[in-house]
Amino acid sequence: MRRASFRNGALGADRLEEDLVGLILCDEGHRLKNCENQTYCALAGMKAQRRVLLSGTPIQNDLLEYFSLVHFVNAGILGEAGEFRRKYERPIVRGRDADATDNEHRIGKEKLEELIAVVSRCIIRRTNDILSKYLPVKREHVVCCPLTPIQRRMYLAFINSSAVKKQITDGEAAGYLGTLLYLIFRNDWNPQNDLQAQARCHCIDQYKSVKIYRLIEEENCDCRGTKKMMSDEDIWA
Structure with a gap:
């Protein structure tokens, strides 16, 4: 081995x-x-x-x-x-x-x-319908945060700029057994990374309720991306 x-x-x-x-x-x-x-x-x-x-x-x-x-x-x-x-x-x-x-x-x-x-001949799939019997309650809250006037001006200047040459890649994902409150301050560029981090908290052997807060700015690409991600989850459910 x-x-x-x-x-x-x-x-x-x-x-x-x-x-x-x-x-x-x-x-x-x-x-x-x-x-x-x-x-x-x-x-x-x-x-x-x-x-x-x-x-x-x-x-x-x-x-x-x-x-x-x-x-x-x-x-x-x-x-x-x-x-x-x-x-x-x-x-x-x-x-x-x-x-x-x-x-x-x-x-x-x-x-x-x-x-x-x-x-289906080579995949064994276990959905939340089965796993939910062994998992505690998970509550996810999407909190839409309105932009301040200066934030709006900066955001519009950024997305309308033709000189943007690099992506914002900072931010960290974590989540471990025993974590009961998980905060997402910025959506990961790959939504699956956020789901994996959540799953490390909301997993088998976790016996207490888990709360997840996702903070997003209103009326921008982050808000629209979150709505699309929730729609995609419904499609592949």
Whole structure:
């Protein structure tokens, strides 16, 4: 038995390429969402009888990342990446566009149902309907904070500026067993990172109610992004 981080596991994978491994078990499996990076290729090159990925947030940005996870544990079940794009990703995404025709909506829905049926052969999904029996109450409050006049002027100047050349990437995510109050002062650029941090508080072996406060500014991209994220959660529920 060998235990390693994704980085160390990838660095040592070349020494095990010729050996047959009984089981590869990857926690935080969504980190293998890019089938072209070095870590993914190194681990995929290992000969293994069984592969298992554990993830609470398998779908993060797009369906191709989901394909990478499924392909890692069951190569070929969805074909190759190009085939997956043509057969599933494009019609599903197109069917969800606001300007899609009725026929495109119908095709997108059919392809999504077909995709779910295929991947259900290699995915064990446990939703909150099951886990809620073992979890305490979680209350999430979205607090919309109006901008002050000077904040509004600064915000408008920022979003209208043509000289913005870098993204704001500061901020930290944390959350551990025993934490009962979790504050989100700024949405993470990847909403799934916030969900993962929440899950570290609201998890099995936590026996007290957990409160989550998300502070967002009104009438700006942060507010609109939060509404979209809540809509996306309903779609993938």
